[in-house]
Amino acid sequence: MKTLIPFNYTLIVVAIGSALLGIISGALGTYAVLRRQSLLGDAISHAALPGIAIAFLLTGSKTPLILVLGAALAGWLGTLLILSIIKLTRIKYDSALALVLSTFFGCGLVLHTLIQRTGNANQAGLDTFLFGQAASLLERDVLTMGILGGIALLIMSLFWKELKLLVFDEAFATSIGLPVRALDILLTSLLTVAIVLGLQAVGAVLMSAMLVAPAVAARQWTDRLAHMVLLAALFGAIAGVSGTVISSSASRIPTGPTIVLCATVIVGFSIALAPNRGLVWHWVRQRKNKARMQRHGKTTFTAQEKLAERLATDRKLLESPQREGDLEA
Amino acid sequence: MAIHQLEIQLIAIVVAVACALPGVFLVLRRMTLMSDAISHAILPGIVLAFFLTESLSSPLLILAAAGTGVLTVLVVELLQRTKLVKADAAIGLTFPALFSIGVILISRFAGNVHLDMDAVLLGELAYAHLNRLEVFGINLGPVSLYVMGTILVLNLTFILLFYKELKVATFDASLAASLGFAPALIHYGLMTLVSITTVGAFDAVGSILVVALIAGPPATAYLITDSLARMLILSAILGSVNAVSGYWLAHLFDVSIAGAIATTTLLMFGIIFLGVPERGVIAIARRRHRQKLEFAQTMLVIHLLNHEGLPEAAQESQVSHLQEHLRWEGQFAAQIVRYALENRCVSQANGQLALTARGRGIAQEALVQ
Structure with a gap:
């Protein structure tokens, strides 16, 4: 067995790219998870396909920035359609999401076969869109990722207070005059940026996991938003790097799915072991309580009875003068 | 119209109706995203069963993959029950993980099996009629027509037999429970149907577009009618119309049939969404x-x-x-x-x-x- 993983230049670039993706999607995914919109990412990433195809059909170029722009536009359009469907009809969020996700993807597929048929040698690969190709990340891509992701994170921290309020108490945010709808659109746009950046690395199908998994894992360890965002970014980065390293250590293990599985392992670990919330702690606490109940069963019971009795007499004492007062009044 | 064109359209209609029927209940029960989860999560089931059977339309494969689908539902519910993860996040965690396992399995053993990733995800209706059912050398028609036909009959039977139970459980779960219908049983029955239907349909339309067939026509019908029976019938009709018009759209522009059906589903929804009297935009x-x-x-x-x-x-x-x-x-x-x-x-x-x-x-x- 090889003891050393070949840390060559390509691997380092890919690892940095995956780590960046993990940081960006982890941090922004936190908001999606807290707002119970975990699957919005899935919808946006699928809805991006027609955007990529149209951008390619119009410009004929495969420049990442143009494709990213097309994808973002389509993803954004899909989100707006979902929002207007649930606002204007009685169709619920889940159906609107599933409808937009699948039919936009279908449109993208149609456009893609159209491109294929024209026999353009420079066609955008559908496989790459679906599963990503982290191994093909170039320095240029990582740079784009870093800059755009950095901007997104910067905007997130600039609107920190407002977004926090939007997530936890939308009604209050509205009542103090915050432009809730604009903030909602801002958050969705940031999410779209994160998703589109991730398409190249992990692909459309698995992108939603990159948003959800780090955030869910982080949620188990803390009750504070700031900690959760930082932890989610950290978990995302760990999943990105470890997934890249594992997939490069053996042949024919695709990077994207490995990253997702690493993130899932982190979630499993967190759900089981996180202090206070973790399942194991919960179980231990339950057992302790049970043991204590068995040991002090009788006394606890009588003590409770005593307490109940005292409370009842106290209440009578408290209530009697009041009633007289009421009568006088 | 050549005979194979007719066959393809027939397969498309059968798939569309088979998907639309359980889809109605998913839409009404607000569980449409479960179909998305199931359709992705069955991948490892399909791959493992394919290693054993080496055929995409064998009944064993369908059962094994459908088992994975039901397993997905179970895992999602277990995760929810820990109360550490919300329902949507539980779905968003489970299916990518299972899907990833499937993708890794395929690429690890890609040399040994003839299982094309594109075929699983995108399907290809145009080739669905090539795999024929032959008994004693007599050509009885495309296999997938029989597979999906059986699934359609299964779905119809389940809905007709348990129509009343499904109706009460969908609209008033607590009444259903107090009347002694087992809501869990109905729930899992429905989820099993969805899994089987998804597995049967992915061969033709792929696992992403099957969601369009499950969610699209019922959501469209939901805009038109207030009655469950009418919604079921309308969904079936809309599904068929989408399927046939999608086929001809694909034929006209020489593009993917499944993609075209999803596109017509979106168009149909858009038309109704904008134009239906009373409730349209x-x-x-x-x-x-x-x-x-x-x-x-x-x-x-x-x-x-x-x-x-x-x-x-x-x-x-x-x-x-x-x-x-x-x-x-x-x-x-x-x-x-x-x-x-x-x-x-x-x-x-x-x-x-x-x-x-x-x-x-x-x-x-x-x-x-």
Whole structure:
């Protein structure tokens, strides 16, 4: 067995790219998870396909920035359609999401076969869109990722207070005059940026996991938003790097799915072991309580009875003068 | 129309109807995303079963993969029950993980199996008729037609047999529980059906577009009707129409059939979403516009009635005065006056408005209310 993983230049670039993706999607995914919109990412990433195809059909170029722009536009359009469907009809969020996700993807597929048929040698690969190709990340891509992701994170921290309020108490945010709808659109746009950046690395199908998994894992360890965002970014980065390293250590293990599985392992670990919330702690606490109940069963019971009795007499004492007062009044 | 074209369309219709029927209950029970989860999560099941059977349409493969689908539902519910993860996040965690396992399995053993990733995800209806069922050398037609036909019959039987139970459990889960129907049993029965249908359909349309067939027609039908029975029938019809028109769209532009069916599903939804009477976007916009005019007209006649017969009436009833008194923009005021004139609520002479009997009636009625 090889003891050393070949840390060559390509691997380092890919690892940095995956780590960046993990940081960006982890941090922004936190908001999606807290707002119970975990699957919005899935919808946006699928809805991006027609955007990529149209951008390619119009410009004929495969420049990442143009494709990213097309994808973002389509993803954004899909989100707006979902929002207007649930606002204007009685169709619920889940159906609107599933409808937009699948039919936009279908449109993208149609456009893609159209491109294929024209026999353009420079066609955008559908496989790459679906599963990503982290191994093909170039320095240029990582740079784009870093800059755009950095901007997104910067905007997130600039609107920190407002977004926090939007997530936890939308009604209050509205009542103090915050432009809730604009903030909602801002958050969705940031999410779209994160998703589109991730398409190249992990692909459309698995992108939603990159948003959800780090955030869910982080949620188990803390009750504070700031900690959760930082932890989610950290978990995302760990999943990105470890997934890249594992997939490069053996042949024919695709990077994207490995990253997702690493993130899932982190979630499993967190759900089981996180202090206070973790399942194991919960179980231990339950057992302790049970043991204590068995040991002090009788006394606890009588003590409770005593307490109940005292409370009842106290209440009578408290209530009697009041009633007289009421009568006088 | 060649015979294979007819066969492809027939397969498309059968797949669409088989998907739409359970889809109705998913849409009504707000569990549509479960179909998305199932359709992705069955991948490892398909791959493992494919290693054993080496055929995509073997019954064993369908059962094994459907088992994975039900397993997914179980895992999602277990995760939810820990109360550490919300329902949507539980779905978003489970299916990518299972899907990843499937992808890794395929690429690890890609050399040994002839399982194309694209075929699983995107399907190809155009080749669905190539795999024929032959018994004693007699050609009985495409295998997938039989597979999906069986699944369609299964779905129909389940829905017809448990129609009442499904209905009560969908619209009033606690009533269903108190009546002694087992909601969990109905739930898992439905989920098993969805899994089986998804597995059967992915061969033809792939695992992403199967969601369009499950969610699209029922969501469209939901905009049109209020009755469950009608919604089921309408979904089946809409699904078939989408399938056939999608086929011809694909034929015309020489593109992916499954993609074209999803596109027609979106178009159909869009048309109904915009144009359906009463609930469509256009109808809503028109109703709002009319209500706005009606309300403004009522304001106008009340205003006129207030000053009718009083010394200031001559000044108050001038059209130009409305801008100041009712705070209306000039254009809007002109529009309302025109509207009121058309409705014969007011009459106009020398720039002065006067109430007609009808207008006075409307104003008095509005004031009494």
